[in-house]
Amino acid sequence: MIRILVADDHTIVRESLVAVLNASGECRVVGEAADGASAVEQALALCPDVVLVDVSMPRLNGIEVVRRLAQELPQARTLVLTMHEEEEYVLHMVRAGASGYLAKHAATSELIAAIKAVAAGNVHFGPYAAKILAGQVQRPDHALDDPYGALSPREREAFHLIVDGLTTKEVARKLGISVKTAENHRSRILDKLGVRNTAELVRYAARKRLLH
Amino acid sequence: MIRILVADDHTIVRESLVAVLNASGECRVVGEAADGASAVEQALALCPDVVLVDVSMPRLNGIEVVRRLAQELPQARTLVLTMHEEEEYVLHMVRAGASGYLAKHAATSELIAAIKAVAAGNVHFGPYAAKILAGQVQRPDHALDDPYGALSPREREAFHLIVDGLTTKEVARKLGISVKTAENHRSRILDKLGVRNTAELVRYAARKRLLH
DNA sequence: GGCGAGATAGGGGAAAACCCTCAAGGGGCG
DNA sequence: CGCCCCTTGAGGGTTTTCCCCTATCTCGCC
Numbered sequence: 001m002i003r004i005l006v007a008d009d010h011t012i013v014r015e016s017l018v019a020v021l022n023a024s025g026e027c028r029v030v031g032e033a034a035d036g037a038s039a040v041e042q043a044l045a046l047c048p049d050v051v052l053v054d055v056s057m058p059r060l061n062g063i064e065v066v067r068r069l070a071q072e073l074p075q076a077r078t079l080v081l082t083m084h085e086e087e088e089y090v091l092h093m094v095r096a097g098a099s100g101y102l103a104k105h106a107a108t109s110e111l112i113a114a115i116k117a118v119a120a121g122n123v124h125f126g127p128y129a130a131k132i133l134a135g136q137v138q139r140p141d142h143a144l145d146d147p148y149g150a151l152s153p154r155e156r157e158a159f160h161l162i163v164d165g166l167t168t169k170e171v172a173r174k175l176g177i178s179v180k181t182a183e184n185h186r187s188r189i190l191d192k193l194g195v196r197n198t199a200e201l202v203r204y205a206a207r208k209r210l211l212h
Numbered sequence: 213m214i215r216i217l218v219a220d221d222h223t224i225v226r227e228s229l230v231a232v233l234n235a236s237g238e239c240r241v242v243g244e245a246a247d248g249a250s251a252v253e254q255a256l257a258l259c260p261d262v263v264l265v266d267v268s269m270p271r272l273n274g275i276e277v278v279r280r281l282a283q284e285l286p287q288a289r290t291l292v293l294t295m296h297e298e299e300e301y302v303l304h305m306v307r308a309g310a311s312g313y314l315a316k317h318a319a320t321s322e323l324i325a326a327i328k329a330v331a332a333g334n335v336h337f338g339p340y341a342a343k344i345l346a347g348q349v350q351r352p353d354h355a356l357d358d359p360y361g362a363l364s365p366r367e368r369e370a371f372h373l374i375v376d377g378l379t380t381k382e383v384a385r386k387l388g389i390s391v392k393t394a395e396n397h398r399s400r401i402l403d404k405l406g407v408r409n410t411a412e413l414v415r416y417a418a419r420k421r422l423l424h
Numbered sequence: 425g426g427c428g429a430g431a432t433a434g435g436g437g438a439a440a441a442c443c444c445t446c447a448a449g450g451g452g453c454g
Numbered sequence: 455c456g457c458c459c460c461t462t463g464a465g466g467g468t469t470t471t472c473c474c475c476t477a478t479c480t481c482g483c484c
Contacts, residue, residue, distance in 0.1 A: 099342075110332070113325060120322065123342040127333035130311075152431055165412035168470065179470090181433050187472060188431095197440090197471075200377035202414035206423055211415060364460060380441070391440095393462050399443070409442080409470090425484105432479075441470065450460085 002027035002119045005048040007039035007065065008081070009057045013104070017052065017081075024112050027119075036060025040068050048076055049119045053098075055082040055089055063092045070097025077118040081111070090129045101129035151192060158185040162198065163205040214239035214331045217260040219251035219277065220293070221269045225316070229264065229293075236324050239331075248272025252280050260288055261331045265310070267294040267301055275304045282309025289330040293323070302341045313341040363404060370397040374410065375417040 004027050008014040011034065018029045031046045033039035037059040043051050051069060055062040066078045079100040080093045090101055099118040102111060103126050114124035151159055154175075161171045172182035195201045205211050216239050220226040223246070230241045243258045245251035249271040255263055263281060267274040278290045289311040294301070302313055311330040314323060315338050326336035337345060363371055366387075373383045384394035407413045417423050 110334075113329065117325065117329070117336065121339035121342075122322075123335075123337055123345075124329065125335055130333075130335040154432065162411060163415070165408065165415055167409065177432085178434060180435060183471070184434075185432085187474095190472080196377065197379065197410070199374060199410045199414050202411050202418070203375070203377055203423060206414070206418035211418055366461065389461085390463060392464055395441075395443095396463080397461085398441085402442085427482105427484085429481085429483105430479100431481100433477080435476080436474085437472100438474105439470100439472075441468105443468075444466090446464080448462085450462105452459090453457085454455105 002050060002115060003030045003046070003048045004028065004115065005031040005033065005039065005043055005046060005051045005076075007033040007036070007052060007057065007062075008054040009034050010054075013054075020108050020111075021115075024108075026112055027115055034058075036062065036065045039065050040072075043069055043073055043076060047073065050115050051076055051078045052081050052115075053078050055080065055093075063089075063096050066093055066098045067096040077121075079114055079118050079124070090125075090132045100124040102126045103128065151189060155185055155189050155192070158182065159189050159201075159205075160210075162186060162189070163202050163211060214262060214327060215242045215258070215260045216240065216327065217243040217245065217251065217255055217258060217263045217288075219245040219248070219264060219269065219274075220266040221246050222266075225266075232320050232323075233327075236320075238324055239327055246270075248274065248277045251277050252284075255281055255285055255288060259285065262327050263288055263290045264293050264327075265290050267292065267305070275301075275308050278305055278310050279308040289333075291326055291330050291336070302337075302344045306345060312336040314338045315340065363401060367397055367401050367404070370394065371401050371413075371417075372422075374398060374401070375414045375423060 004021055006014055006017050006021070006029055008017065014032055014034065018032060021027050021029050027050075030048055031042045033042050035058040039051065039053065039057070040060065051065075053062045053065050057065070062080060062082070066080065069076055069078050077099040078097065079102065080098045081102050081104060082089070083104050093101055100114050100123055102114050102124070106114075106126060110126075117124040157175060158171055161174055166174065168182045168186060169179050171186075172179045175182060190196065190201060193201065193204055195204050202211075216233055218226055218229050218233070218241055220229065226244055226246065230244060233239050233241050239262075242260055243254045245254050246269075248269040251263065251265065251269070252272065263277075265274045265277050269277070274292060274294070278292070281288055281290050290309065291312040291314065292305045292310045293314050293316060295316050305313055312326050312335055314326050314336070318326075318338060329336040369387060370383055373386055378386065380394045380398060381391055383398070384391045387394065402408070402413060405413065405416055407416050414423075
C-alpha cells in the first residue's frame with residue numbers, strides 16, 4: 001500500500017484526487033496540504049512514500065517544495081501533477097529532484113501507474129515532459145545530421161581542435177599546415193558560425209553538444 | 213493490444229520474454245530478432261508499437277539499432293532491456309532516442325508497466341538509469357554548492373562574463389574597472405582553474421554546467 | 425573550354441589576449 | 455600590529471586573435 005501526500009491548493013482537485021487514489025486500492029492518501037509550506041511540514045511529519053505536488057501553490061511554490069523535500073526527506077518521491085507543461089517548469093522541477101511530471105489531463109490509470117513507478121524508485125514523465133527532458137540529452141546525436149553549420153571537412157577538423165582548447169599553433173602543427181592557414185580556418189569558422197571569438201565558439205560547441 | 217518486436221541475441225532470454233509478454237494479455241509479440249540488423253529490418257516491415265532492444269547484439273549493436281529506428285521509424289518506441297546499466301550505455305541509448313531503459317533483473321510486472329508507458333508515449337527508466345539521467349540535468353542546481361574552484365566573488369563575476377563570450381574590454385566596462393584590472397582578473401581565473409586559455413575556460417564552464 | 429564558387433593555403437598588420445612584475449589600499453584575523 | 459588575501463591599477467613584454475588581401479586548386483555547370 002503506497003502512502004501518499006496530496007498537495008494542491010484547489011480544494012476540488014485535491015479532494016477528487018484523494019477519492020480516486022483511495023478508491024484505486026493501490027495506495028492510500030495519508031495527508032493533504034493546500035499550500036507549499038504545509039506540504040513540507042506534513043511530509044516531514046508523515047513520511048509518505050510519494051508526494052503529489054502542484055506547481056503553483058500559495059506560501060511556497062511547487063519547485064521550492066520539491067527542492068526541500070529532496071533535501072530533507074530524500075526517501076520520499078515527489079510526483080509533479082500540474083496544468084502547466086512549460087519547459088521551464090519541467091526542467092526546474094527535475095533539477096529540484098522531482099521523480100515524475102504529469103499533466104492533470106492524464107488518465108487516472110496513468111496517474112496510478114506513475115505513482116507506482118516513482119514509489120518503486122523509477123521515474124515517470126508524461127509525453128510532453130519526457131520530450132523536454134529527452135531534448136536536453138538527445139540533441140547531440142540528432143544534431144549529427146547537420147552538426148555544425150556548413151563547415152568544410154577541413155574546417156571541421158580545425159573546429160574540433162579549437163574547441164578542445166588547442167591554440168592556433170597547436171592546431172597548425174596537428175593539421176600539418178602553417179600557423180597562418182590555421183588562423184584563417186579559425187576566422188572562417190568564426191564567421192560561418194556567427195560568433196565573435198573563441199569563447200563564443202566554445203559556447204556554440206557546448207550548446208550544440210559538440211564537446212567531448 | 214500493444215504490438216511488440218523483441219530483439220535479443222540470447223535465444224532463451226528472447227523466448228522467455230515472448231512467452232511472458234504474450235501471456236500477460238496486455239501485449240502481443242509480433243516479431244523476434246536475434247541480431248541488430250534483422251531487428252531494424254523486421255521493425256520496418258512490421259511497424260511494431262514497441263521494440264525491446266538488447267544492448268549487445270551481433271551485426272548491429274543496440275545503440276545503432278535505436279538510432280536507426282528513431283530515424284526511420286520514429287512512431288515506434290524503443291525500450292532498452294539489458295544486463296548492462298553502465299552510465300555510458302544509458303546516455304548513448306537516450307541520445308540515440310530510446311524511450312526507456314530497464315535492467316533484465318527487473319520484475320515482469322515492471323517490464324509490462326514500462327512497455328505500456330513507452331507505448332503511451334511516456335518514458336520509463338529503471339532506478340539506476342533514472343539516476344544517471346537525472347544527474348545530467350540535476351547537477352546544475354546541486355553544483356551551486358561549490359561551483360567554481362575557489363574563485364573570489366569578483367572573479368566569479370568576471371568568470372561569468374568571460375565565458376559568456378565577452379572580451380576583456382567589455383568585461384572591464386561591465387564591471388566598471390580598467391582593462392588592465394580585468395586582464396588581471398582573467399589571468400588569476402585561468403590560473404586558479406588550471407586552464408590555459410579562454411577556450412579551455414569555456415570548456416571548464418561547460419563541464420561544470422555553468423553556461424547559461 | 426571557360427567561368428564562378430568554394431576549399432585550401434598563405435601574408436601583413438592592428439588589436440586583443442596572455443604573462444610577469446610591481447604596488448597601493450582595504451579587511452579580516454591570530 | 456603584522457600578515458594574508460582581495461581588489462584595483464599599471465608597465466612592458468610576447469603571443470594569439472582577428473581582419474583584410476592574394477593565389478592556387480578543384481569541381482560543377484553552361
